[in-house]
Amino acid sequence: MKTGLLLSGGMDSIAVAWWKRPHWAITIDYGQKAAAAEQLSSAQVCRELGIEHEFIRVDCGALGSGDMAHTIPNVHASTSDWWPYRNQLLITLACMRAISRDVRTLYIGTVKSDGESHRDGTPDFVNCIDRLMSLQEGTLSVVAPAIAHTTAELVRLAAVPSGLLAWAHSCHKADIACGDCRGCNKYLETLAELGPEYAGGS
Numbered sequence: 001m002k003t004g005l006l007l008s009g010g011m012d013s014i015a016v017a018w019w020k021r022p023h024w025a026i027t028i029d030y031g032q033k034a035a036a037a038e039q040l041s042s043a044q045v046c047r048e049l050g051i052e053h054e055f056i057r058v059d060c061g062a063l064g065s066g067d068m069a070h071t072i073p074n075v076h077a078s079t080s081d082w083w084p085y086r087n088q089l090l091i092t093l094a095c096m097r098a099i100s101r102d103v104r105t106l107y108i109g110t111v112k113s114d115g116e117s118h119r120d121g122t123p124d125f126v127n128c129i130d131r132l133m134s135l136q137e138g139t140l141s142v143v144a145p146a147i148a149h150t151t152a153e154l155v156r157l158a159a160v161p162s163g164l165l166a167w168a169h170s171c172h173k174a175d176i177a178c179g180d181c182r183g184c185n186k187y188l189e190t191l192a193e194l195g196p197e198y199a200g201g202s
Contacts, residue, residue: 009041017157031061
């Protein structure tokens with residue numbers, strides 16, 4: 001059965017790409033400020049791994065919130081990088097394209113820490129969105145293979161080469177890493193946890 005991956009170009013989805021080797025990957029520009037860097041990172045990883053890669057643009061910038069959209073966070077936001085229903089939106093868009101690519105399983109890069117700050121990063125959410133997609137035409141399955149692991153644990157489990165991980169773009173604010181957002185902080189903390197082997201990342 002053909003597998004796909006929602007690939008953002010960050011550490012988590014790159015590690016899943018290396019680990020699971022999907023047949024196809026999709027990167028989505030939905031209006032986030034770091035879209036160009038995410039596209040570059042994702043395209044390079046797919047070239048190195050021989051994964052069919054597709055990029056689509058669906059401008060939802062007017063619906064954005066916080067760091068990713070350069071706007072004041074939504075009144076319901078618990079963090080500065082919360083974009084209402086973002087994961088639900090991206091999974092839906094990815095599945096809409098995946099059907100025409102004969103993909104039956106879509107991997108997402110959700111890790112354990114995602115559920116600590118966003119409800120759409122919890123096992124309950126993944127189970128619900130998987131059930132929802134399976135009820136519709138195409139009967140796609142949505143799987144978060146790393147949801148029980150931290151990012152560092154995932155990188156070690158998948159044995160991701162440091163050179164591949166160096167392509168990761170985790171900044172939520174810009175195409176050039178700002179060094180001062182939740183995404184950049186997570187990236188730097190993960191590199192520190194991984195140790196010298198990955199210290200050359202950028």
